Structure formats: C-alpha cells, structure tokens
Amino acid sequence: MVVEQDAPEIVDIPINMGPQHPSTHGVFRMVLVVSGEQVLDVTPHIGYMHRGGEKLMETMDFRQGIGYADRTEYLAQFSAELAYCLAVERLMDIEVPERAQYIRVILTELNRLSSHFMFMGAFGIDSGLFGTSFTYAFREREYIQDVFEEVSGDRLMYAYFRVGGLAWEVTDNFVERVHEVLKSSAQGIQDLDDLLTRNEIFVARCQNIGAFTAQQAIANGLSGPLLRASGVPWDLRKDEPYSVYDRFKFEVPVGHYGDVYDRYLVRLEEMRQSIKIIEQALEQLPPEGPIVPEKMPRRLRTPPGEVYAKVEAPRGEWGVYLVSKGGDKPYRLKMRSPSFCNLSALREMTIGQYLADAVMILGSMDIVLCCVDR
Amino acid sequence: MLGILKSMGMTARACFRKPVTIEYPTTHREIANRDRAFPILIWDEEHDEPFCTGCHACERACPVECMTVVMRDNPKFAAGESKRRKIIDEFWIDYGRCMRCNICVEVCNFEAIGMNNTWAGHELSRYDRGDLVMDLDMLLSQSKKKMVDPGLRA
Numbered sequence: 001m002v003v004e005q006d007a008p009e010i011v012d013i014p015i016n017m018g019p020q021h022p023s024t025h026g027v028f029r030m031v032l033v034v035s036g037e038q039v040l041d042v043t044p045h046i047g048y049m050h051r052g053g054e055k056l057m058e059t060m061d062f063r064q065g066i067g068y069a070d071r072t073e074y075l076a077q078f079s080a081e082l083a084y085c086l087a088v089e090r091l092m093d094i095e096v097p098e099r100a101q102y103i104r105v106i107l108t109e110l111n112r113l114s115s116h117f118m119f120m121g122a123f124g125i126d127s128g129l130f131g132t133s134f135t136y137a138f139r140e141r142e143y144i145q146d147v148f149e150e151v152s153g154d155r156l157m158y159a160y161f162r163v164g165g166l167a168w169e170v171t172d173n174f175v176e177r178v179h180e181v182l183k184s185s186a187q188g189i190q191d192l193d194d195l196l197t198r199n200e201i202f203v204a205r206c207q208n209i210g211a212f213t214a215q216q217a218i219a220n221g222l223s224g225p226l227l228r229a230s231g232v233p234w235d236l237r238k239d240e241p242y243s244v245y246d247r248f249k250f251e252v253p254v255g256h257y258g259d260v261y262d263r264y265l266v267r268l269e270e271m272r273q274s275i276k277i278i279e280q281a282l283e284q285l286p287p288e289g290p291i292v293p294e295k296m297p298r299r300l301r302t303p304p305g306e307v308y309a310k311v312e313a314p315r316g317e318w319g320v321y322l323v324s325k326g327g328d329k330p331y332r333l334k335m336r337s338p339s340f341c342n343l344s345a346l347r348e349m350t351i352g353q354y355l356a357d358a359v360m361i362l363g364s365m366d367i368v369l370c371c372v373d374r
Numbered sequence: 375m376l377g378i379l380k381s382m383g384m385t386a387r388a389c390f391r392k393p394v395t396i397e398y399p400t401t402h403r404e405i406a407n408r409d410r411a412f413p414i415l416i417w418d419e420e421h422d423e424p425f426c427t428g429c430h431a432c433e434r435a436c437p438v439e440c441m442t443v444v445m446r447d448n449p450k451f452a453a454g455e456s457k458r459r460k461i462i463d464e465f466w467i468d469y470g471r472c473m474r475c476n477i478c479v480e481v482c483n484f485e486a487i488g489m490n491n492t493w494a495g496h497e498l499s500r501y502d503r504g505d506l507v508m509d510l511d512m513l514l515s516q517s518k519k520k521m522v523d524p525g526l527r528a
C-alpha cells in the first residue's frame with residue numbers, strides 16, 4: 001500500500017541574525033526572511049552602538065573633538081582625524097607645514113594597510129577559513145600598530161593629528177621603522193595572496209555573489225573599494241586630491257564583476273598601492289621642519305561659515321560637514337561615514353542570494369558598526 | 375586543487391618562522407617610551423612636593439570632565455622653602471572615564487602631569503568601578519617611587 005503524502009509545504013521563515021552574532025562584525029542585527037535557503041527579504045537594524053558622537057563633538061572645542069573622531073572609526077582612526085582636521089583647517093584657512101602633511105599621509109596609508117589586514121582576516125573567517133587568515137593578518141596588523149604606538153603613544157586611539165599639524169614630532173627612527181614595517185607588510189600581503197586568492201574553496205565561496213553593476217553601485221551611493229570593485233575608478237586621492245596626494249604616483253585598482261571576490265581583489269591590490277605611496281612619501285619627506293604652523297593661536301576660533309571636507313578612508317568617502325557660527329566649537333557637525341552609506345545597499349545585494357552567502361556579502365562590505373551608528 | 379595545495383604550502387612555510395607571540399601575563403613585552411596609559415602627577419624631588427599647583431587648567435580642558443582639582447595655600451611658601459604660592463590639596467581622576475587623550479598633559483604649564491608609560495598604568499582591572507577613581511596619593515605614588523620616566527612627553 002502506498003501512502004499518499006503531500007509535498008512538504010514551504011513557508012517563509014523570518015530568521016533573526018544578531019545583534020551578537022560573530023559574523024555581523026559588531027552589534028548589528030538583520031532579520032532575514034528565507035524560503036528554504038533563499039533570502040527573500042532583509043531588514044537591517046542599526047543603532048545599537050549609537051552614542052551621539054556628532055552631538056557630543058558639538059560641545060567640544062577643536063582639540064577635544066579629535067579624540068572623538070578616533071572613536072567613530074576605530075579601524076581607520078587616522079582617516080577620521082584627518083577629515084576632521086581638514087575641515088577645521090579649511091574653515092580657518094590654515095596652511096599645514098609640508099613635513100606634517102607627509103607624516104599625515106604616511107600614517108594614514110599605514111592605517112589603510114592595517115585596516116585592510118583586518119578585513120582580510122575577518123573575511124577569511126566569514127568564508128570558513130577559521131583562524132588561519134586571521135592570525136596571519138593580525139600579526140602584520142600588530143607590527144603596524146607597534147609603529148603607531150611608538151609615534152603617537154597609543155595602539156588604538158591615537159589622538160595624534162591636531163588642527164594645523166601634529167601633536168608632537170615623530171620618533172627619531174621613524175623612517176627606518178616604517179621601512180621595516182613595509183617589508184613585513186609586503187610579505188604579509190603575499191602570504192594572504194598565497195593563502196586565499198587561488199584557493200578553490202575560497203573562490204567558489206566568493207565568486208558571483210552579491211554582484212553590483214556600476215549603475216547600481218552609483219545609484220546606491222557606494223564608495224571606496226565597493227564602488228571600485230564594480231568598475232568605477234573613483235578614488236578621492238586621485239580625483240579630488242587633498243593634503244599632498246597629488247604628488248604621488250599610484251594606480252586605482254578596479255574590478256569587473258562587482259562581486260564579493262572582486263571586492264577582495266581590489267582591497268588586496270589597494271594595499272600594494274598603499275605601500276607604493278608610503279615609499280614615495282618617505283622619499284619626499286623633508287628631513288626636518290616645523291610640524292605646526294608658526295602662528296597658531298592658543299585657542300582655536302573659527303570664523304562663521306560652513307565646510308565639507310572628505311578623505312578616502314579605507315572603507316570609502318569619509319566626510320565631515322562642519323557649520324560654525326564663530327567661536328571655538330562647531331555649531332553643527334555631521335560625519336558622512338562610508339560604512340553607513342555602503343550598508344544601505346545590503347538589502348539589494350542580499351535578496352535572492354543564499355542564506356550562507358548573506359554573511360559573505362556583509363563581510364565583503366567591511367563595515368565598522370561604530371562608524372555606522374556614530 | 376592546485377590553489378589549495380598552494381595555500382597549504384603557505385601554512386607549512388609559516389611553521390618555520392620565528393614565533394611572534396608573547397606569553398602575556400608571565401612575560402611583558404617592552405612598551406614604547408611614549409606609551410600613554412593614564413595620567414599621573416609628577417613629584418618634585420627638589421622641593422619634596424608635587425609640581426602641581428592646582429591651577430585647574432587641565433580640569434577645564436578635559437573633554438570628559440573626569441578630573442577634580444582642589445587648590446590650597448602652600449605652607450612651604452609661607453616658610454620660604456618653596457616658590458609655589460599655591461599647591462594641590464586634593465586631586466581625583468576617574469580612570470573609568472578618562473579617554474587618554476593627552477590634552478591635560480598638553481595644557482599643563484608646570485609639567486606637573488604626565489601619561490604613565492609603564493605596565494602598571496595598563497593593568498588596572500578592579501572589581502568595582504568606584505575603585506578606578508584615583509586620589510592624590512595614588513596619582514603621585516608612581517612618580518614618588520621613580521617608577522616612571524618623569525621626562526615623559528610633557
């Protein structure tokens with residue numbers, strides 16, 4: 001006798017992921033509606049890390065605010081500091097001495113390296129490599145942070161840039177130390193390249209998921225490696241140079257397909273370009289000279305006005321919009337964080353993909369939740 | 375297949391590199407001279423009193439308002455043993471709130487405050503967050519015992 005059985009009924013199930021899920025890179029929650037393995041809808045929930053940083057910075061003068069700029073973007077602190085300083089400098093019309101500019105560029109680019117190392121490590125974990133890529137990448141990142149510690153005194157919250165220049169002179173052996181760390185980083189990049197790029201499992205896991213065309217990327221307001229992976233060669237360092245970036249020769253790597261694998265490749269190549277930039281900067285670095293302008297007022301007061309300064313942070317365009325009504329504090333401060341703007345494309349990228357790939361797509365965005373929520 | 379072999383070869387090569395890890399609680403890595411832990415007050419050996427005059431400059435400049443400064447007349451000035459007219463009476467810093475931004479060190483005109491650059495400044499875990507509020511004695515104890523380099527980076 002044959003028992004007639006109905007085909008199992010397929011229902012859409014909402015799955016809650018986060019806020020304490022290890023693959024969400026912080027406190028981020030998404031509610032995925034799945035049908036079988038396929039994602040039908042995603043609702044991201046942010047705000048768990050919201051500390052009101054922008055509002056707090058409005059109560060701070062321009063030196064105190066730098067510590068808060070650090071804390072909004074804890075993987076690319078120097079970029080955040082630089083954007084904040086650039087905004088105030090533009091408003092006050094301050095000329096930053098050359099030596100300070102070069103040191104800023106060197107440190108910011110080193111910071112890009114360390115941030116991308118972090119991405120490589122964490123992304124390896126997302127793709128199922130467990131700790132291997134993480135330990136390798138973190139070893140290199142620690143070397144870079146040793147340099148930051150020697151220069152600025154802190155491993156994470158540097159608070160080293162100041163409006164007008166730098167807080168204090170770099171160490172005497174700064175140039176040698178940076179050369180050393182560049183050597184180890186180049187080795188580290190090669191290690192990760194060997195470990196991941198041609199690894200069939202990794203490639204199968206990354207290719208053809210979360211693909212975005214150039215139009216989609218632009219329409220969603222993406223920036224940074226995500227935009228470049230979609231084939232748009234837009235890099236603020238090249239297209240709207242700030243600081244002394246117009247004096248360096250480097251290439252802007254772009255991808256073809258805009259999928260997760262391309263985003264990984266773009267970041268890998270970007271790290272190599274960063275090394276090139278740092279080497280050139282070390283060559284051109286004036287051996288001595290002031291690091292703050294001679295006539296700096298003790299108390300920084302801006303004229304009334306508004307300004308928008310942007311830099312190419314490791315995750316994209318980091319912008320600071322500052323309105324001043326005179327005085328020593330900003331009247332309004334708004335930070336455009338690349339993580340937040342990139343995250344808004346998550347829904348479009350994830351719908352129609354498999355549940356397991358949702359983690360990869362989120363990982364490939366390289367978000368920092370502190371920077372999303374501020 | 376080849377790619378997997380290549381990545382395995384990479385891991386195998388890494389076995390022969392020098393280890394970089396340090397067994398932390400038993401061994402301490404050397405920390406940079408400029409390292410910033412938490413602010414401490416510096417002891418003036420010559421006059422046997424703190425450098426701090428209680429001028430409130432650091433208290434006003436601190437972004438998180440974690441310091442409390444109380445000033446008093448210096449008895450040694452009246453006795454003619456010191457040039458400091460005023461001296462610190464009470465000083466509290468809440469280490470639980472301090473964000474180690476170095477601003478207090480920058481604004482102090484007397485080089486009376488510096489950032490601790492020893493391991494003792496980092497290993498501060500406590501069972502109660504109230505214990506993280508440091509008073510004058512604790513803030514001075516390290517520089518009195520010459521545990522820190524007073525030249526720090528004031």
Ligand code: SF4
Pocket residue numbers: 425426427428429430431432433443481482483484485486487
């Ligand atoms: S530490 Fe320096 S700035 Fe602070 S109260 Fe003492 S003397 Fe004044």
Ligand code: SF4
Pocket residue numbers: 413435436437438439440441467471472473474475476477478479
């Ligand atoms: S380091 Fe910064 S936060 Fe800490 S006490 Fe000094 S000024 Fe305040």
